[in-house]
Amino acid sequence: MVDAHETHVIVGAGLAGAKAAETLRAEGFTGRVILVGEEREPPYERPNLSKGYLAGSTPRDDLFVHESPWYAAHEIELRLGSPATRLDREARALHLGDGTVLTYDRLLFATGSAPRTLDVPGAELGGVHYLRKLHDSERLRAALQTLGRENGRLLLVGAGWIGLEVAAAARGYGAEVTVVEPQPTPLFGVLGPELGGFFAHLHEDRGVRFHFGASVTAIEGEDGMVLAAHTDDGDEHPAHAVVVGIGAAPQTALAQAAGLAVAGPEEGGGIAVDAALRSSDPAVFAAGDVASAEHPLFGRRLRVEHWANALNGGPAAARSMLGRPVVYDRVPYFFSDQYDVGLEYSGHAAPGSYDHVVLRGDAGKREFIAFWQGADGRVLAGMNVNVWDVAGAIQQLVRSGRPVDPDRLADPSVPLAEL
Structure with a gap:
């Protein structure tokens, strides 16, 4: 039973936040645990948003970290649908959008990252999609199904992991797919040039068209819908929908406004934490996409945007919040499925x-x-x-x-x- 002698607040109700809350209870913490999320959905795992769920092979219920009753059974307070708006470190108080103020003894940032946006004319059209949240995947899946039925055309901006996984799902529905990528191969910034050709051939064999060495400069539309995309080399690509996958940025605004140290761009941005996932404030921790952590194995800071980092980083941060000795030195890991x-x-x-x-x-x-x-x-x-x-x-x-x-x-x- 909760005795409220201490309160630990977790900002970010994704996988890292949910696993941190679970670990606090598993490690015997009997104080209040409050999990704050801007979405109304309980915590879910994101990989299938661009894989099985988008492709229609994974049921919606399989996405969630726990069934909803689990949180109440473990006396974890869910504050969903009301994002955190301000952190007062001196008062150890977190302000929410609905006016609630939560005081804390320890606080964990697990706010993740947000898609980088495309800043070109026409980017605001209704047929332009980003993929980060569950409702993004649901909206995009409906669009891909329509494109497949009507022999429609999808244009993908960016040939990273998200772009390639969406391309595979779109071809599964029967949509025509073109990918515009400024680098000479897919995944150039992740794998280098040696493996890019493998992924290009994999998708070309399934009918995907690539346009390398070019950037989208404008999206043309009518009545709010997409008609075509234009690139800086003068080409025009007919399209009925556009998916933008040009990377993600850590959601650090709240932490920065509160004066927490943030890593530089060369270290991936993110809240700067040590190997125990402690920030520049000893009462504040960070895990998952938003954390730029000192990594003992590589001798530098790393910010890792993948599922395994959230899965393992959340529990490590929870143990660190409880004063346990923690050295977070997991080898970065991710997976992908394409065709x-x-x-x-x-x-x-x-x-x-x-x-x-x-x-x-x-x-x-x-x-x-x-x-x-x-x-x-x-x-x-x-x-x-x-x-x-x-x-x-x-x-x-x-x-x-x-x-x-x-x-x-x-x-x-x-x-x-x-x-």
């Missing part, structure tokens, strides 16, 4: 940070593992494509920091565990 290809990526190897890429397996058959190696032979990251039960071994390679002979790394007959 008949499933993949897992472990590690961190931004373009420019690695020396070369080693392939193990057959990329032509879409069954392989790619390894990003530094000049000293250390494995910085690995991506298994349609090869399963190896993510753990890849993460061990990354964590070991040991140099690995690239010939042995490429040889499928050498077990990963031996490396």
